[in-house]
Amino acid sequence: MDLHELTRQLNTKNDSKIVMYVGDGLGGLPQHPGGKTELETAQTPNLDKLATEGISGGSLPVAHGISPGSGPGHLGLFGYDPLKYLIGRGALEATGIGFELKEGDVAIRANFCTVDDAGNITDRRAGRLPTEESAPLAVKLREVSIPNVEIFVEPVKEHRFVLVLRGTGVNEGKLNGNVHDTDPQATGVPPLAAQAAEPDSKVTAEICDEFVKQARVLLAGQPKANCCTLRGVASKPSLPSYEEVYGLRAAAIAVYPMYKGLAQLVGMDILGEAKTLDEQMQVLKENWDAYDFFFIHFKYTDSTGEDGDFDAKVKRTEDYDAAVPQIMELGPDVFIATGDHSTPAMLASHSWHPVPTLLWAKNCRPDGCDSFGEDQCLRGGLGQFEAKHLMTLALANAGRLAKFGA
Amino acid sequence: MDLHELTRQLNTKNDSKIVMYVGDGLGGLPQHPGGKTELETAQTPNLDKLATEGISGGSLPVAHGISPGSGPGHLGLFGYDPLKYLIGRGALEATGIGFELKEGDVAIRANFCTVDDAGNITDRRAGRLPTEESAPLAVKLREVSIPNVEIFVEPVKEHRFVLVLRGTGVNEGKLNGNVHDTDPQATGVPPLAAQAAEPDSKVTAEICDEFVKQARVLLAGQPKANCCTLRGVASKPSLPSYEEVYGLRAAAIAVYPMYKGLAQLVGMDILGEAKTLDEQMQVLKENWDAYDFFFIHFKYTDSTGEDGDFDAKVKRTEDYDAAVPQIMELGPDVFIATGDHSTPAMLASHSWHPVPTLLWAKNCRPDGCDSFGEDQCLRGGLGQFEAKHLMTLALANAGRLAKFGA
Incomplete structure (x- = not known):
């Protein structure tokens, strides 16, 4: 029996509210030996107070030593085992630009x-x-026409675009992502033909080849982008929804398409068009009554970490903290502050280090932590745990899980 | 997706060096209530310094409460789930005396x-x-001759010897370990005939019976050892190599055949003929450039524990510590000190207690530990973890793992 079999069986409904407030890349490292991490350096009076009343710990996004990308990092937080639910590269790329994949869609990362x-x-x-040059060419490729396939072409950055194939008529439900890359990873050779990895992927491979054939006609004469290669061919991942596995009406409030997309994959509603954290809090307030669970995503603890800018990450962590009272005054029953992974400025990249996590609710067992930071979390009552367990803890603390067995 | 699927997919190469320095049976217990363990009693300034800079924790060799033998203990440290990769008794016995098993070999523990x-x-x-009496008799049994089988008989201690069957000709690749013991575990009854547990083991069972039949002729007239029984019939375990799963060129520097054998099973090269720890360090130095990963095995923390000699274990632990500078001056990127299990002198046996473990590398998050011992490890940043995760942590800290997912 896996975690979702448990939560499907045990979840019960009540009028509690759960908020998961994600500081992307929240965990860090000291700037010098004996020093403090970004989170420990930041002034975070609001989170410190909640850590004192609640319970802290270190979340392992995937497993010991594994540095996750945003996809597996968020799936773990959402309670979906990131080693079981794999999101193909094409599907993640489409998700990342806000393309809403439908069941049966095949998404592909394409390069001019x-x-x-x-x-x-x-x-x-x-x-x-x-x-500026590549986007109009991507749009031009929408002229490609193949029977029984709806074709979507979306510009990305520079030489990249996203191609989505949606089977219609005889191809409805017949396309899938088991097709090898056509990029030969070398120059001086032609692009590869699309090869089906499984017999039932032949139709998809043929459509890929036909797309490239027509694209070459449309791009003929272009000085640079006169052809394209296809990579990371992937079916839309099939994830059960929050409603199915937790009985939660769930909503996401995020600024960037990637995080809206990931939330959408687990059936969350995407709320508002907020561009700032204050606007996100406004959206939260406006929708408070309509949902049981809110995922709020804050990007800049990660982007400053990725930039290797310790001080900027400290500042952004303080911004993250400063918005907390706007959440708490709405009266959530369970409040969680965590990250999808660590992004220490010292490494300027995602890392494997456990992510500081705090869970605040009425019935937390006291753990003696009196501030929110890596060192305190190490000694916290949640211990070190795989991120996928966090949702079960949230449900339990919200009084939304019945007893298991008699 | 299991850990090795992850590491196969994510491992990348660089010029980093990883040293895993195993003090066999390292963990212990206090000699009296309120006292210190062997490791805590020992003066270990070198490991204490590394614990201060690195990160500590408690390794569970197999699972909570399980006291492992050397086989599962080391498989866990090597990152091979000891509950998935089982080494049959015969194969472990052959490994323990330094017999190099080949693919398809069947190894058997035999008793006069x-x-x-x-x-x-x-x-x-x-x-x-x-x-002195049994060894020549074991050698005599090499006269047994069976068509299409190469037969190896190796003396062990007292009444024990090892029998290895290697199929040739029509039997090549046809033998296997699914044969029941012939020892009836009782006197007053004859030895059992070898019984195949699976239909495809019939040939192996027949060979076993033929071996015993011929052995009885060769041993006829012996006053004590005039027959033999066969136990623990086992195929050579099939383990993927360090190169396959981690992309590491790995080497083992051990004194005792058992540990060389275990390392060989995972594809490590066995270096040198060292008889002392200083000689082991010399071998390490000489081979430093040729490998990415070194497993160094120190036996005496276990044997003194098995003897129930607390003071001797303290002394041997100090020897273990004293060699550390010879490793560190070579400049490893990741240094790990741990054990394959605990062997508390108070129990005079292997035990289930978590094994003190320290990982030293550049980007460890500080955990406040300032010495190496059971009590500090309990509060360390690695927490309590299953030993099989240690290799993933080693690879991550060596910069040898790419990000998982985008």
Whole structure:
């Protein structure tokens, strides 16, 4: 019996509210030996107070030593085992630009490339042509027409675009992501033909080839982007919804498309068009009565970490803290502050270190923590735990889980 | 997706060096209530310094409450789930005496026994005859000749010897370990015939019976060892190599055959013929450039624990510590000190207690530990973890794991 079999069986409804407030890349490292981390350096009086009343711990997004991307990082927080639910690269790319994938869709990361008269690739990234040049070309590719397939082409950045194939008519429900990349990962050779990895992927592979064939006609004469390669072919991941597994009406309040997309994959409603944390809090307030669970995503603890800017991450962590009272005054029953992974400024990248996590609710067993930071979390009452367990703890603390067994 | 699927997918190469320095049976217990363990009593300035800079924790070799033998203990440290990869007794016995098993070999623990004129066992261990008497008899059994089988007989201690069957000709690749013991575990009855547990083991069972039949002829007239029984029939375990699962060129520097054998099972090269820890360190130095990963095994923290000699274990622990500078001056990127299990002198046996473990690397998050011992490890930043996760942590800290997912 896995976690979701448990929560499907045990979840009960009440009028409690759960808020999961995610500071992306929240965990860090000291800037110098003996020093403090970004979170420990930041002034976070609001989170410190909640840590004193609640319970703290260290969340392992996937497993010991594994540095996750945003996809597995968030799936873990949402309670979906990131080693079981894998999101293909194409599906994640489409999700990341806000494309709403439907059941049966196949999403593909595509690159413009340059080929010579013999059809051999001379530049796998078409000279990294600027987005102003590549975006109109991507839009032009919407002219490709293949029977029984709806085709979506969405510009991304520079040489990249997203291709989504949606089967219609005889192809409805027949397409899938088991097709190998057509990028040969080399120059001086032609793009590969699309190869089906499984017999039932032949139709999808043929459509991929037909797309590239027509694209070459549409791109003929372009100085740089006169061809394209297809990579990371992936079916829309099939994830049970929050309503199904937890009995929760769930909503996401995020600024960036990637996080809206990930939330959508687990059936959350995407609320508002907030561009700032204050606007996110406004959206939360306006929708407070309509949902049981809110996922609020704050990006800048990660982006400053990725930039390797310790001080900026400290500042952004203080912004993250400063918004907390706006959540708490709404009276949530369970409040969780955590991250999808650590992004220490010292590493300027996602890392494997446990993520500081605090859970505040009425019936937390006291753990002696009196501030929110990596060192305190290490000694906290939640111990070190895999992120996928956090949702079960949230439900329990919200009084939404019945007893297991008699 | 299991841990090795992850590491196969994510491992990347660089020029980092990882050293896993295993003090066999390292963990202990206080000699009296309120006292210190062997490791806490020992003066270990070198490990204490590394614990201050690195991160500590308690390793569970297999699972809570499980006291492992050397086989599962080391498999866990090597990152091979000891509940998934089982090494049959015969294979472990052969490994323990330094016999290099080949793919398809079947290894068997054999006992000399005494039977009466009616063929009933009168002594299951042939009066525990001394090794000086038993070894020549084991060598004599090499005269057994069976078509399409290469037969190896290796003396062990007292009444024990190892029998290895290697199929040739029509039997090549046809033998396996699914054969029941022939020891009836009782006297007054004859040895059992070898019984195949699976239909495809019939040939192996017949070979076992033929071996015993010929052995009885060769041993006829011996006053004690005039027959033998076969136990723990086991195929060579099939383990993926360090190179396959981690992308590591790995080497083992051990004194005792058992640990060389275990390392060989996971594809490590066995270096040198060191007889002392100083010689082991010399071998390490000489081979430093040729490998990415070194497993160094120190036996005496276990053997003194097994002897129930607290003070001797303290002394041997100090020897273990004293060699650390010779490792560190080579400049490893990741240094791990741990054990394959605990062997408290108070129990004079392997135990289930978590094993003190320290990981030293550049980007460890500080955990406030300032010495190496059971009590500090309990509060350390690695928490309590299953040993199989240690290799993933080692790879992460060596910068040898790419991000999981985008």
